[in-house]
Amino acid sequence: MRAKYERLLDYLAETDDWVTAGELADRLGVTTRSVRSYVTSVKTAAKPLDVITSSTSGYRLNREAYASFVTDLRTRDSESGSPRERVHSVIRALGDAPSGLDVYDLAVSLYVSESTMEADLRKAKILIEEAGLSLARRGSVVSLAGSELNRRRLLSRIFRDESAQGFLDLENIQREFASGDLGANLGAFKSDLLAMLDGEGYFVNEYSINNVLLHVAIAVDRVSKEQSIGPAEERPASETIREIAERLDGLIRAHFGTALSVRELTYLSVLLTTRVLTPGHDQPTETVASTYLADADLAEMRRIVRLASEEYLVDLDDDDFIVRLSLHIRNLVARAQENSYSRNPMTRSIKGSYPMIYELAVFIASQIQRSEDITINDDEIAYIALHVGSHLERQNLREERVTCAIVCPNYYDMHVMLRDKLEAELGSELQVDVVITRADVDWAALSSDIVVTTIQAPTARDNVVVIQPFLTATDFEAVRRAIATVRRHRRRMQIKDELLQYFDERLFWRNLTAPSEAVMIRTLGDSMRALGVIDESYVEGAIERERMSSTAFTDTIAVPHAMVMSASRTAIAIVVNETPMAWGENRVNVIALIAFSESGRKAFQDVFDQLVEVFSDRDDLQRIVKRASDFPSFIDELVHVMDT
Template sequence: MSDKQARMLDYLSQTSGWITAGELADRLGVTPRSVRSYVTAVKAAAHPLTVIESGTAGYRINRDEFSAFTAEHRARPRDTEADTPQQRLSQLVRRLTEEVDGLDVYELAAENFVSDSTVEADLARVRLLLPDSGLTLVRHGSVVTLTGSETDRRKLLSRMFREESARGMIDLETIQREFTSGQAGADSLSAFKTDLIDLLDGQGYFVNEYGINNVLLHVAIAIDRVSKNLSPAPAVTEPPSELATSLSGLIMTHFDVCLGSGDLAYLAFLLTTRVITPGHDQPAETLIESYVQPAELAAMRAIVDRASQEYLVDLDDDDFIVRLTLHVRNLINRAHDKSYSRNPLTRSIKTSYPLIYELAVYIASELQRAEQIVINDDEIAYIAMHVGAHLEQQVRRVELVTCAIVCPNYYDMHVLLRERIERVLGDDLEVVAVITRSDVAWDSLDADLVLTTIDPQLHSDGVIVIQPFLTQGDVDRIRQHASRVRRMRRRARLKDDLLQFFDESLFSRNFYARDEVAMITALGERMTAKGIIDQSYVDGAIERELMSSTAFTDNLAVPHAMSMSAKQTSIAIVINDAPMDWGDNRVNVVALIAFSAAGRSTFQAVFDQFVEVFADRLEVQRLIKRSVDFASFIDELVHVMDT
């Protein structure tokens, strides 16, 4: 399957409804005709399974058949899959890392039943993988050899495997099939993981489940290469750590393989920097005494204080700062080693919690400057998880949805019903009235929701008929209505705030730029001409963009600076029929947001609300098509916000 076909399937699998060929073409940067050919090719590859359904509304994924196809694809033996360029590339790299004396180009062509030119093209692709890898492809006549250290060879194998894996967490079964097939204990990688987690828990560590499979990949690669009598990692002279010794015993028990001191030291290093954090169930004071240096804690506290002041959030908590310091210490080690930890939640965090992600970007930018390192999106998302978990603990029961209960009196049934509602839905609802009569003055009930056990005279979205003995179905419907009330209340309050930041002179239709920097520069010049921002804000927005893409959804990019130095909060917006490349996405809407210090109180609401408005794919497509000018854009924006 080609890269474009895989991307098409990936996009379809993330969408619940139908998608037209035109929309898919926009996402992939190809023509609708190419999309139709991709669909045909995928259907042929998956036959007799129907992984893609076609109809007048376009295409959609058949989730059951797609799951079966994916499972079948993963289960195929790797050595029977050398018929695509990506598969040939993987096998070629694997063999190059194993053959110390090199490979003959002509023999490779004959073995794989391809032409010499095809092998030459594959070798050219191998060379593209090698910059900054520490490895070099050397050619002597028809023989090509991969030179470099054993550690760098393993890193290349790990990187290629992760890039081939589907988006999300690395699958243990796939690792096992690729690297430990045929080894003693090969079916026990999952059991090894279980024992490893028990070991780490017993030693008082927090375990990052999102990162542990990445380390297990390195374990499997080490076992595979040592079992084939390939070069071990360089030995170390230091005495083995307690963790390295424990690892050695576990690996021998499960795989009957004895790893050298260098392998064990490296695997322990990976666990220490990617998976484990000390101090499970220990208070901040104990962690400071045992694990945290005063200087690193002070530096982290200074960064958190600046973030708190800049974004008007309360991050002043010793436990949060100490645990973030421990995480950041490992992050810095990974960044220096350029062995970043993959985060399968990066996309969802960025889309669903844009302000929390921005806070993480700010903290990461401060760390980059202080430590002279580069922090990627996955690592930023891990910082966001720390920040989000802390802020979630601060949430108070505010702005509860009010409700009135109508339950005619019968043996105190209304009392039992109220107790049940408050016990199950207390975080969503505040009961403001209980009516125990059957003759109800429905029009006089002053509450967001009315929960009634009798047929109401008043039929509206806010009146919900429930059973006297609350069922799970009742609970689910009440929660849905309460969520809708909160959303509508919030949107009603924010609509005026958001709309006041638009100006007709800062609206553009079908305005294109060469790339992200050119677009930010062009929009920044317009805002500068109106005296809203200065060049330093534009430079700050470009710096922020280069650090992590501001394409928060598949349709929207929101470039901005991390400082609030604008004269007033304002939005310059571009709406294009055809999407442009923006980071790894293709977006139709670009909104350069200038934030002012005076507008700090509305910053979070404006930012989150704006991203939320553009999260619904169908609504955004409607907005793009109907926003022919500024007036129609405002009308459509109001419509989307009121939906």
Template sequence: MSLNKKEAELIKLLSQHHDWLSAAFLAETLSTSTRTIRNYVTRINQLTEHEIICSSRQGYKINDAVQIDDILSLSKKEINTPKDRINYLVNLLIQHHTINYFEAAETLFVSIPTIEKDLLRLRKKMEKYRLKIIKNGQHLTMIGEEIDFRKLTSDLLQDEALRNFQSLDYVQTIFPDVPIETIQKIVVERLSNQHLYVNGYAINSLLLHIAIAIDRLLHHQRSDIEMTSELLSEDQLEYKIATDIGKDIHQALSIEMDLYEIHNLALLLMTKISPANETFLREYMDTSIYAFISQTMETVAEKYFITHISEELILNLALHVSNLISRAKRGKQVSNPLSEEIKQSYAFIYEVAIFIAKQIQKQINIPISDDEITFIALHIGSYFEEKFETENKLNCVIYTPEYYDMHKRLVYKISDIFKKSINITGAFYRLDEQSRLEMSNSDLVLSTIELKEFSNTVQLSPFLSGKDIDKVQKAINRLKQQKLVADLKESIGKYLTSERFERNVYLSSEYDYIDYLGSKLIESQHIESSFIELIKEREKMSATSFNNSVALPHAIEMSAKKTGISIILNDRPVQWGTHYVQVIIMIVMNQRDMKKFRQLFDFMIDTFSTSEKLEQLLLVQNYEAFIEKLFD
């Protein structure tokens, strides 16, 4: 078993520190979830007889007795081989046609002679595509016919699809028993045979669909719905590709994909291969279903502040919902063994899926099960996670004096490396009143000159070394954490008062707790009495208990008169759905505070799901001590 890119990054990060690092810190640094960090640690520790990463209540650290270099040799290489460097140069040349290879050498941390050796190999490789590399001073230019550029691009994209670690990582984490890498190779090869390419998100979506299908088949959940070929011809390209993929999976995994699964895969392929298929798909699944999902996703975008919902996501989800409605009407809802794990690990995504399920439920007047809600969460998960990642970017100002083109290269490199973490709101080459004002209002200042007047400054070298990159990343993590804690302190201090903090209240059921906590919020003029029914309605769709520790009853609607929180801490666990909890937190939200809901929701679940933190908080006896310990 080899390490994937993220696992290698985790080991490197831990090896750079001698102290314990929390799962939250590691998740933030590697742009993933704490759950995924735990999965990485489990996989890494299976590589050798000895434990590689030690774990404790303090977090994780590297076992000093382990030879890290030997472990990292198992990882897929970064840009440190001639092949990797050549691919990097080719990508630059395709994008820009002319590049400065001195700058490329600096970015790759290699010498000019090394790049020139790579250039000889690159020229030989381009002969296959009848493309030429012309060197003029410090610049390289690629020339040739457009058709040859396209052939080169197509080949590179196929290679990229096979190396799309993020997609593999996301789907494999959800379906640990399904060999995702094998399926990926089958799909990419079958598409390549037809000279077709789909992007990383589309590959992820295809893999997810096939993984769900295989998981169902492994659990003997074959559909009894007869598929006809009246609309979808067996001569159609997508149907042929789907049939070939099904045969390959049967041969590789001894799992037979029946006609129902082949038919659905063909429809899904139509959403990936050509936009011309969209009209056919809309007609196939009933215009009303497509229009309904399109309208629902517009509401989701508005409600959860998603800037754009792709047409591809709407089509994929509409196809899934079309089948879901068919199953529900026939009383044939499927089982999903991962429901509980998805609900606990991706709580907010699951919450968005519940909102979508509620709209479907209203439309067909048939209850939607937890298992079906989970499948909706899987379909929207990777798309929404990527959108949420860009939510909390820091505003950054760069100050570097002009010196030839070095200042421009520095700004470009910073924007490229940290594009997911920062918005560069200004780049200044001299200090004046305007630049000082911008710096004082910015979250982060990056400067090649010492600036003592701004506390949020990170000083860099003009060449942006590896150490500089590490410094900036640490500063980003620290500032994000400080910003998050400050926002949470402000929100919880505003929404939770001492009157709504209670200890040891024991009632008969979760609905009694909802009535009890809701009555407190009615008294304080946060909600109308009718709002309690909305909370109960949400609870009936799927229990709001998490990780045998905390319950978070709330409504899907954000129609409270004002946002508020009520909380009960119990010494003895009480049953809530299938879990036993000791913390009950009711959150009622006004729509104008919706952006804070995800922040509060995730924070409460993460905090009270940590056993050490839970034990500490259960010892406090009053509101003041609770607030202090919560942010300790």
């Protein structure tokens, strides 16, 4: 029940609006009766907090109460009496007892029955074996069997499982090791470590450094208990690793009073260089390339970037971008070979907000997978997307600035101050093309994208923003929302006609189901093949692309496609379902198999992003799902939501 109502809370947390029981039932794949049961369970578990408000409009979260409830849940999970924490406590205890522990003594120490302890050991065994260890048993004595390195990886794993969403923050690590001076000194150690790395000319990935801090804390704690990972490996460390290890040794001795072995320091230094550090901060691109990259690696990255540029018609031919991405990929390959990926807290938002950039990253990742014979997961793809997105941002591949008319009746120089403040705050997004200082305004003659006015317009207009004479934070946010609305409408109008011509009544389905993503892709692909749009290789390519990373870019739409543009013509086969279908980790109402032709290459980026954007809006989606009973009504509703 806990897992089920957490999914309900996650969905409610995505919106401030009321959500009906029917919508929640569709999203969770259950009945409305089950939804009511989950809501009741939340209210019972959260007492006296009023987490969910119910009304005839549906359900809505009370944000403050929800935040307190989440904190309370984490506290409960960390208490020794919870089932998960008991399993973790058993693993920790076994890790600290090389000779093993008596099952009956364990049961007594955790205040559970012997049968409960046996059940906990079965659960622990799964985690233990996943870490490359085994659970040995002789009579009533159980022990861990395997390397110290794998024991540490297991400790790291269970700690991450206890953290919110699997991501680490310094406070949680400090709390875990609070019994001695280790936890108290971690903050100062991190500050000195960052200063040292910055001084050595490294870029630091702040999203990953706390993971390495956890490994440092585990190493110091284990060594203090005389649990070392053993002698140094025969393979010599690089000069870079040796230098970082030497400096790390000094910091660990200074902050924790502990001397780690050469292998311990080498292991931690490898973690730093493959997960956290990128060299070349404040160094010329040519120097970075010649110092840190092999010619063959750089040549391979140039090949991949050239392919991506040709396939998606973007300009990625930039030495700085290629060198920085090559350094990142070098570390990614090292992580993948160890099956030790970096987690990325932005994966979901990048995938949903920038589907085209994410798709470029998927293409690059697919080429790397083939050349290096590795697997790259969604989190690592999202890091590649950050590199791609940052480069495209620097190229200013953005919409043009929104034009603005200011209406501010003359009173001293108030209109001047108003314009100065707007341009100072929003100058990169807003272009003021007229300032009207009269009160008798010809509103119909104003042709700017938006009108910012200190007086009320006589008739309601969507593009008019009424503000205070002295701008407040609320006013700035209102103008930003208006800018976003204009840009959204502009993008939609630019490609509406183009998008609509790709739909075909013969490639439209209402309430079409399939047992899996692959079956759905084949079903839609067969229809496209019958019309001569694509061949079998395109269908297989779409399934292969789906295996790499789910094409459910949001919770509402999946956009399966191949990474080649080999269709005879550009077309979209689309399914609109009242009941969502499981797709990857999401449940989607819309599935759109896209096939692009070579001649449609230029439109690919805009159409792809626009399709995801249109169906990502919950209200627009619900309107289309409810009203699009056939193909003509689907087109009517699609045009309506794109025009608004």
